[in-house]
Amino acid sequence: MNNEYKLTKFVQAAGCAAKMGPGDLKHTLCGLNTESENLLVGFENSEDASVYQINDTQAIVQTLDFITPVVDDPYVYGKIAAANALSDVFAMGADVKTALNIVGFDKVNLPVDALAEILQGGNEKIRECGGVLMGGHTIESPEMYYGLSVTGLIHPDKISRNNTAKIGHVLILTKPLGTGILSTAIKRDLLSESSTEEAAKVMQTLNYMPSLIMREYDVSACTDVTGFGLLGHGLECINPDISLHIDASTLPILPDALKMAELDTVPGGSKRNMKHIEDKVSFVGNAINSKLILSDAQTSGGLLIAMDEKDAREYIKRVEELCYGYATIIGRVEAKGEKDIIVF
Numbered sequence: 001m002n003n004e005y006k007l008t009k010f011v012q013a014a015g016c017a018a019k020m021g022p023g024d025l026k027h028t029l030c031g032l033n034t035e036s037e038n039l040l041v042g043f044e045n046s047e048d049a050s051v052y053q054i055n056d057t058q059a060i061v062q063t064l065d066f067i068t069p070v071v072d073d074p075y076v077y078g079k080i081a082a083a084n085a086l087s088d089v090f091a092m093g094a095d096v097k098t099a100l101n102i103v104g105f106d107k108v109n110l111p112v113d114a115l116a117e118i119l120q121g122g123n124e125k126i127r128e129c130g131g132v133l134m135g136g137h138t139i140e141s142p143e144m145y146y147g148l149s150v151t152g153l154i155h156p157d158k159i160s161r162n163n164t165a166k167i168g169h170v171l172i173l174t175k176p177l178g179t180g181i182l183s184t185a186i187k188r189d190l191l192s193e194s195s196t197e198e199a200a201k202v203m204q205t206l207n208y209m210p211s212l213i214m215r216e217y218d219v220s221a222c223t224d225v226t227g228f229g230l231l232g233h234g235l236e237c238i239n240p241d242i243s244l245h246i247d248a249s250t251l252p253i254l255p256d257a258l259k260m261a262e263l264d265t266v267p268g269g270s271k272r273n274m275k276h277i278e279d280k281v282s283f284v285g286n287a288i289n290s291k292l293i294l295s296d297a298q299t300s301g302g303l304l305i306a307m308d309e310k311d312a313r314e315y316i317k318r319v320e321e322l323c324y325g326y327a328t329i330i331g332r333v334e335a336k337g338e339k340d341i342i343v344f
Helices: 007-014 022-029 074-091 112-128 179-187 193-203 208-214 229-236 257-262 268-276 285-295 309-319
Strands: 039-041 050-053 059-067 095-105 132-140 145-154 170-173 219-224 242-246 281-283 303-307 328-335 341-343
Touching (some): 074 095, 074 145, 074 193, 112 132, 170 309, 179 193, 179 257, 229 268, 229 285, 257 285, 309 328
Parallel strands (some): 242 341
Antiparallel strands (some): 050 059, 170 303, 170 328, 219 303, 242 328
């Protein structure tokens, strides 16, 4: 990797921008009136992206996301930020069509060449999934950030929602946990080169192909795991009839993530996530030890998919190489219990 620019140092100096917590975000948005007969999916159910129907066979899927640097290499950072933004479209089961860059650039501390590398990395990921970059907007900012506004297309009857999981379906996670912890370790120069490269490899990998393949199966719900952590996004998947049961022993976790957590290299977002889930999640026995990793704020995390168990085992074999062997069944959808999520 090219560490010449040390992008994360300027994030740390400026005070890393944190994603607003799930509770605060819901409170902020609750008073907005966005009703429209064409709006099939808004933000009332904390879905990954919005969906607006334009005719009987087509609906547009829209999302926007941007992040501060999580690695020092600008090209790799661009790929990770783009993969993170594109993921919400894939979680809805849609195809990416167009994207616009969103950039805040620290011109004082960074050369313009670094920005060129960031945008090249992002464009590579847009093209990888068949999308087209159509422009964007850049401002000068004391803190570097980059992301995309993304538009996709989907048939109105084929939307993958996050809160429609069926009782009896199993839960698949396609990427490992721990990117929030490891990104913090990178900023503090605590992580080995091999662990940094593994985390970067996972974060820059698109959820595109796993999304395409999942559409061939009986999928009852899907979301992607990002800033609110696995438990936070899992709570967004809850409806009045179900609880999620998660087996902590099956969780895929990035190398050195637990070790770094012991050194308290934990982002503020992960700590806020832990507080948010306190009264909604039950931990059985030693599963309480998994609370932090399950709450860790992820960047460009995997898909969390509910599907029939037989299909799930076949699906995992098909995506094994695409997900570097991390994709696994981590739990099951059960009838409503005492808590929304039970970790055992």
